[in-house]
Amino acid sequence: MARGVKDLDVSHSIRNMRIHFYGTRGSGSTFPNRAERNDFKKLMEHQILEKCFEELSRHADSTGKIGPTISEILGGEINQKNLSTFRRRFEIPEPRMYGGWSTCVRIETADGYDIVLDCGSGFRNCAQDLQTQWGSREERHLHILGSHSHSDHTEGFDQAAVCFDPRNTIHIYGNFQFLFALDQYLGIFSRHVGEEVVGIHTPINYSVMPARFQAYEFLSQEPQGPASNRKELCAQSLDMNGTLRLGETRITPFPVFHPVPCLAYRIEHGEKKFVYCTDHELRHGSDANDALHEPDELDRLSREAEQRVIEQSQDADVLYRDGQYLRSEYDGLIGVGQGGPVSRVDWGHSCIEDVQEMAFKCRVKHTYIGHHDPNRSWSDLNWLDDSLARACSDRAEKIELAQAETVIDL
Ligand SMILES: [Zn+2]
Ligand SMILES: [Zn+2]
8 A cells, every 4th residue: 555645644553564765766866847847737737627627517507508606606605715615626636746866765664673775865854754753762773775886875875864863873784885885985884084085975974973883794796896995894794695684574685787786675574575676677688889798698697687586576565676768768769858869778777668577477566666767757757657557457466656755554
């Protein structure tokens, strides 16, 4: 069950997990420009006019003529009370809002754990909500699961209120690159920032972040970075093939296909299963410009990763998955938004059509496609969402584009 956060009565207890989407954009934050705001306004005006004429037609005779007087239609004289009553007949559902913040998803568990997936710019609002919710509580722990090191998954970290409160302990889990990306310029684990990077990305670093930070690295068979850096992180090691338990929640990381090592997570609590899989590419064809790799090898690695996603997602209750492009955009036949056509092979993201096929095959109950391209306008997203709704109209599975501020109760 998913509802907009404004409609959800969050006072009722959590059965297993409550999932919040804070950032669903990929590759960078974006905000609606004037043309998009106008599209949005036109849609709202159209819907209100439609309701208005439906209401008037209820008072029309068979020839279409309206008999009653204005006060009869309004239900009395024109005053505040009658206008308010009349206005309620024209309430329209809240239009879809996809949001502009980059990737951040939060899970509250029934046994009181707070878990965050990735720290894109959406993490700033997420952290505000956590601080409000924790209030004057003394025991304050946050568990962050990182997918990978790219900036759209880490850029919100130094703006997050949770990092600036000495009462907070922040446990951060991920592969070496994710932990290293945060430590390199913030020094939160090693308590050190190299002279060559200090102040370059941000004026903030560990010296003004009084929260306690603890790193946990999911060990992988693949090379994870220079050995000399690994020691500095002071990370505890976790078995990549094992399951991490936080109270009653079971978390299983698994590698996906992206230009840098990237993890997806299967998260289970009670009988419910949520799969978080951002930044994964089901690869199509070779890139003629790629002189470094054998295309067939990359295709094989991508297909193996896709197979892992399929296995982990079987019968999932909720899947969040990267679907940044349409296949024609991925192939470089058309551009995204106003951008020119360019091949997206090996950019590390999947096609919406592939996600749809996979979600049906895996019988995922509800799939949210995210990592929206920052060049994708609101009206394009809305159009895509309508297409997905039509594709699911006679099926048990539901697929839609992920919207920021969505809250899902499992
Ligand atoms: Zn990304
Ligand atoms: Zn990425």
